[in-house]
Amino acid sequence: MDNKVMKQSNPAKAVEEHIYSISICEEPSCLKKGSREVRIALEKEIEKAGLKNKVTILISGCLGMCEKAPLLIVNPGFTLYGNVAPDDMTELVQSHFVKGQPLARLVVTEDHLFNRFYRIYGDVAFFGKQMRLTLRNCGVIDPESINDYLAVRGYEALVKALASMTPTQVIDQIKKSGLRGRGGAGFPTGTKWELTAREPANEKFVICNADEGDPGAFMDRSAIEGDPHSIIEGMIIGGYAIGAKKGYIYIRAEYPLAVRRLQIAIKQAREHGFLGDRILGTDFSFDIEIRLGAGAFVCGEETALIHSIEGERGMPTIKPPYPSQRGLFGKPTVINNVETWANVPVIIVEGADWFASLGTAGSKGTKVFALAGNVKNTGLVEVPMGTTIRELVYDVGGGIPNNKKFKAAQTGGPSGGCIPAEFLDTPIDYESLAQIGSIMGSGGLIVMDETACMPNMARFFLEFTMDESCGKCTPCREGTRRMHEILSRICSGQGTMEDIAQLERLGNMVKRTSLCGLGQSAPNPILSTLKYFRNEYVAHVTHKTCPMGVCNKAMQVQPVTDVDWSLVAPPSVEAKTQCLHLPTTSSTGITHGKEQPIRPSVLKQRDAEFETVIASAAGGPNPRNQLIEMMHRAQEIYGYLEPNALRLISERIGVSMAKIYGVATFYHFFSLKPKGRFSISVCMGTACYVKGAPKIMETLSNTLGINQGETTEDMLFTLTESRCLGACGLAPTMMINGRIYGELTEAKTIEIIEKHRSAAIGKGS
Amino acid sequence: MSDLFKLLQSKRSKAIRQMVEKGYLARYRVYVGNATCEIAAGAGEVWDIFQEAIRSGQLKDVYLSAKGCAGRCNLEPMVEIIEKNKMPVKYARVTPKKAREIIQKHLLGGEPIKAWTIK
Ligand SMILES: Cc1cc2nc3c(=O)[nH]c(=O)nc-3n(C[C@H](O)[C@H](O)[C@H](O)COP(=O)(O)O)c2cc1C
Ligand code: SF4
Ligand code: FES
Ligand code: FES
Numbered sequence: 081m082d083n084k085v086m087k088q089s090n091p092a093k094a095v096e097e098h099i100y101s102i103s104i105c106e107e108p109s110c111l112k113k114g115s116r117e118v119r120i121a122l123e124k125e126i127e128k129a130g131l132k133n134k135v136t137i138l139i140s141g142c143l144g145m146c147e148k149a150p151l152l153i154v155n156p157g158f159t160l161y162g163n164v165a166p167d168d169m170t171e172l173v174q175s176h177f178v179k180g181q182p183l184a185r186l187v188v189t190e191d192h193l194f195n196r197f198y199r200i201y202g203d204v205a206f207f208g209k210q211m212r213l214t215l216r217n218c219g220v221i222d223p224e225s226i227n228d229y230l231a232v233r234g235y236e237a238l239v240k241a242l243a244s245m246t247p248t249q250v251i252d253q254i255k256k257s258g259l260r261g262r263g264g265a266g267f268p269t270g271t272k273w274e275l276t277a278r279e280p281a282n283e284k285f286v287i288c289n290a291d292e293g294d295p296g297a298f299m300d301r302s303a304i305e306g307d308p309h310s311i312i313e314g315m316i317i318g319g320y321a322i323g324a325k326k327g328y329i330y331i332r333a334e335y336p337l338a339v340r341r342l343q344i345a346i347k348q349a350r351e352h353g354f355l356g357d358r359i360l361g362t363d364f365s366f367d368i369e370i371r372l373g374a375g376a377f378v379c380g381e382e383t384a385l386i387h388s389i390e391g392e393r394g395m396p397t398i399k400p401p402y403p404s405q406r407g408l409f410g411k412p413t414v415i416n417n418v419e420t421w422a423n424v425p426v427i428i429v430e431g432a433d434w435f436a437s438l439g440t441a442g443s444k445g446t447k448v449f450a451l452a453g454n455v456k457n458t459g460l461v462e463v464p465m466g467t468t469i470r471e472l473v474y475d476v477g478g479g480i481p482n483n484k485k486f487k488a489a490q491t492g493g494p495s496g497g498c499i500p501a502e503f504l505d506t507p508i509d510y511e512s513l514a515q516i517g518s519i520m521g522s523g524g525l526i527v528m529d530e531t532a533c534m535p536n537m538a539r540f541f542l543e544f545t546m547d548e549s550c551g552k553c554t555p556c557r558e559g560t561r562r563m564h565e566i567l568s569r570i571c572s573g574q575g576t577m578e579d580i581a582q583l584e585r586l587g588n589m590v591k592r593t594s595l596c597g598l599g600q601s602a603p604n605p606i607l608s609t610l611k612y613f614r615n616e617y618v619a620h621v622t623h624k625t626c627p628m629g630v631c632n633k634a635m636q637v638q639p640v641t642d643v644d645w646s647l648v649a650p651p652s653v654e655a656k657t658q659c660l661h662l663p664t665t666s667s668t669g670i671t672h673g674k675e676q677p678i679r680p681s682v683l684k685q686r687d688a689e690f691e692t693v694i695a696s697a698a699g700g701p702n703p704r705n706q707l708i709e710m711m712h713r714a715q716e717i718y719g720y721l722e723p724n725a726l727r728l729i730s731e732r733i734g735v736s737m738a739k740i741y742g743v744a745t746f747y748h749f750f751s752l753k754p755k756g757r758f759s760i761s762v763c764m765g766t767a768c769y770v771k772g773a774p775k776i777m778e779t780l781s782n783t784l785g786i787n788q789g790e791t792t793e794d795m796l797f798t799l800t801e802s803r804c805l806g807a808c809g810l811a812p813t814m815m816i817n818g819r820i821y822g823e824l825t826e827a828k829t830i831e832i833i834e835k836h837r838s839a840a841i842g843k844g845s
Numbered sequence: 846m847s848d849l850f851k852l853l854q855s856k857r858s859k860a861i862r863q864m865v866e867k868g869y870l871a872r873y874r875v876y877v878g879n880a881t882c883e884i885a886a887g888a889g890e891v892w893d894i895f896q897e898a899i900r901s902g903q904l905k906d907v908y909l910s911a912k913g914c915a916g917r918c919n920l921e922p923m924v925e926i927i928e929k930n931k932m933p934v935k936y937a938r939v940t941p942k943k944a945r946e947i948i949q950k951h952l953l954g955g956e957p958i959k960a961w962t963i964k
Binding site: 099136138206215217218219220221222223224226227228230231233235236239242243301302305306307335337338360361362456457458459460461462805806807808809810813819820821822 | 881911
């Protein structure tokens with residue numbers, strides 16, 4: 081017990097070093113048990129000990145542990161004292177604040193029930209069942225201030241590892257903790273590290289996967305935006321453990337704020353000597369570079385991601401060899417998800433045993449979920465593994481709004497499945513979720529109420545995977561397209577019973593024979609809805625219409641005719657599979673070959689800016705793998721991939737134009753056409769879809785008189801769709817020139833557009 | 846090796862000292878969320894109101910800080926006000942107009958506006 085208590089608090093010397101705060105609950109149930117008397121006694125003792133300037137008393141709301149009332153929490157260290165009496169205060173003050181030794185006798189050590197990292201002041205319904213480990217600092221500290229991070233024991237894990245542990249010991253701790261990858265597959269992290277550490281190689285890498293492709297999830301974005309240093313600290317420890325000197329963070333370009341926070345944090349960490357040469361004066365050196373993704377879901381897959389960092393089209397390759405053997409630039413590489421990295425410092429500071437005491441037999445620790453869809457409290461939550469889906473939806477999430485009934489919860493995004501009401505009591509862990517035909521996934525959890533149409537949801541996901549299939553292998557490329565075709569038929573009331581059977585066969589085939597995880601998991605949304613909601617498929621077939629009245633509405637945006645779909649390849653797939661042709665003038669508006677004669681002065685200015693960017697890249701090491709970076713910069717400067725800029729890239733870093741166009745057409749984020757002054761991106765992610773995004777798209781399309789992908793004639797507006805803006809809690813959303821607008825209605829959407837229009841016209845354009 | 850711990854301790858004390866110098870121990874600490882969600886909901890405008898009030902001298906003894914996402918997306922923008930010896934107050938769905946009123950009634954007048962808080 082004593083050991084545990086010591087761990088919970090900041091040992092010795094605390095008095096000189098720290099300013100303490102004590103929270104005490106004065107809600108009715110605590111008051112009844114005498115918490116006010118305790119506070120008065122406490123104040124007196126503090127005064128007597130001459131600590132008035134060192135200790136602040138905060139009166140808090142319910143701390144969610146009324147049975148232990150009266151209750152005190154001492155920070156820093158988050159020591160929790162329960163069942164305290166006024167008489168205990170002399171001893172407590174002497175021990176904790178004078179000697180710096182928590183008073184073991186009164187400390188509550190049941191971590192499980194309690195959120196020991198997060199100061200909950202009220203809002204118990206929402207926070208009560210949560211345990212915020214990876215999100216320990218999110219919403220608590222200022223993410224742009226390393227001082228804030230240091231104050232809450234930041235970089236203590238790194239120092240502990242460097243000062244008192246060998247790399248092998250670090251790996252042992254991670255193994256012992258039972259931590260499994262939070263990116264979806266749940267591979268044991270310690271084992272991954274061990275395999276990589278064992279490889280003989282002169283150079284190794286660590287990668288943080290912040291691609292967050294699930295359209296309807298925003299855990300990684302929030303974690304980075306709220307606490308970037310935790311991830312950086314985790315990566316440095318990982319580098320130390322496996323013997324890497326260099327780390328990369330691969331993050332979606334759609335997350336500009338998160339990117340900026342990371343840049344700031346990396347700079348601060350370097351200034352403090354936590355990153356760079358000879359970290360804190362030791363022999364260990366490590367640095368981190370940020371690489372921007374460009375909006376291809378498949379790039380979240382580890383081998384594709386690695387190719388993307390190398391500056392290639394992000395296509396998966398067959399494993400083995402695994403990244404642990406031959407990863408980035410052919411070197412052994414550890415790749416982990418954001419949340420996985422954020423867990424590492426906790427395990428090192430708190431110990432593997434403690435971490436392993438949380439959760440279920442096979443799944444340790446906590447899991448972050450992005451709750452969205454038809455649920456009262458949309459938001460970001462973190463619960464211990466083993467919490468049931470019911471607790472998550474009803475206790476934390478507050479249940480279903482508008483007195484509707486729960487129909488299904490979707491986990492794992494386009495790779496996952498739908499969980500029906502009968503499995504609400506399934507505990508959340510990797511195995512249980514797999515058993516009922518879904519997956520843990522990276523943490524997207526979309527709640528659907530009784531008005532949702534399940535075949536339509538399956539169609540929605542298939543449209544996504546069909547679009548995102550990289551086209552490398554046939555089962556996935558053709559299979560997703562066929563399945564989408566059948567689903568569209570069923571949804572539009574033209575399906576047959578044979579279609580349903582065919583869908584099932586096809587799904588199982590694609591699952592077995594695809595090359596990478598995208599194809600292997602793409603049928604999950606179909607197979608799980610077929611399993612639990614087969615009657616809805618049948619109803620569509622027999623009644624020749626959607627019983628929910630959902631499909632027909634949704635179809636208006638994506639009209640389905642009786643065209644033979646096999647003849648009409650959707651353009652995006654086409655582009656990805658045969659994109660090596662140079663675009664012609666007619667299709668993209670680009671003239672290539674000759675120099676354009678006149679460069680207006682605005683362009684010249686941009687040319688000059690881009691010139692300096694490219695010069696620094698061309699002068700650096702490995703200019704070729706800077707290709708995607710340069711394209712990002714070109715798009716930033718010119719607003720799109722301006723042909724002259726591309727030519728400059730080609731000349732200076734020695735990559736052919738064919739390859740540049742190959743890369744440009746592979747990634748959604750890049751645009752070869754000039755955009756309007758206002759670039760509107762409507763979110764078509766899962767959360768927004770469930771909350772009526774198709775309607776918003778339709779409204780915009782009607783108001784502007786253009787379709788998706790087009791620009792208005794006056795060059796004011798370009799309308800595009802995006803996969804998730806990371807603000808799912810405010811669904812439906814859209815982004816205009818980097819600013820997100822949430823909780824859209826038709827009226828609100830029109831109003832926003834009109835505001836932009838009049839602003840532009842007002843300026844006399 | 847324990848030198849490393851000492852180094853960290855001194856970095857930590859310095860960090861805390863700097864926070865205190867910036868006014869951390871002020872009578873009121875005001876936190877405004879500033880992650881994507883919050884900003885989308887309008888937290889930037891709310892932040893500006895508080896910052897302006899401090900800059901102009903209207904508010905004294907107030908420590909204003911940004912923070913990441915606490916996970917309450919549908920209640921954003923949230924403003925949390927921590928007062929010494931009082932129960933922290935969390936305001937939900939704050940608008941610039943509400944922010945001005947919070948400044949008047951709560952930070953200057955000492956009376957939290959109960960109707961806008963979450964329990
Ligand atoms: C199509 C596809 C998309 C993926 N997207 C992501 C992603 O967005 N984020 C992520 O961390 N892992 C993603 N993964 C999983 C990664 O391949 C890899 O397993 C993971 O980054 C390993 O980290 P972990 O062990 O910490 O989970 C994806 C996998 C596939 C097949
Ligand atoms: S399964 Fe799909 S995404 Fe994966 S390699 Fe094959 S075609 Fe590409
Ligand atoms: S689904 Fe995430 S913002 Fe729309
Ligand atoms: S991400 Fe912060 S409230 Fe939603």
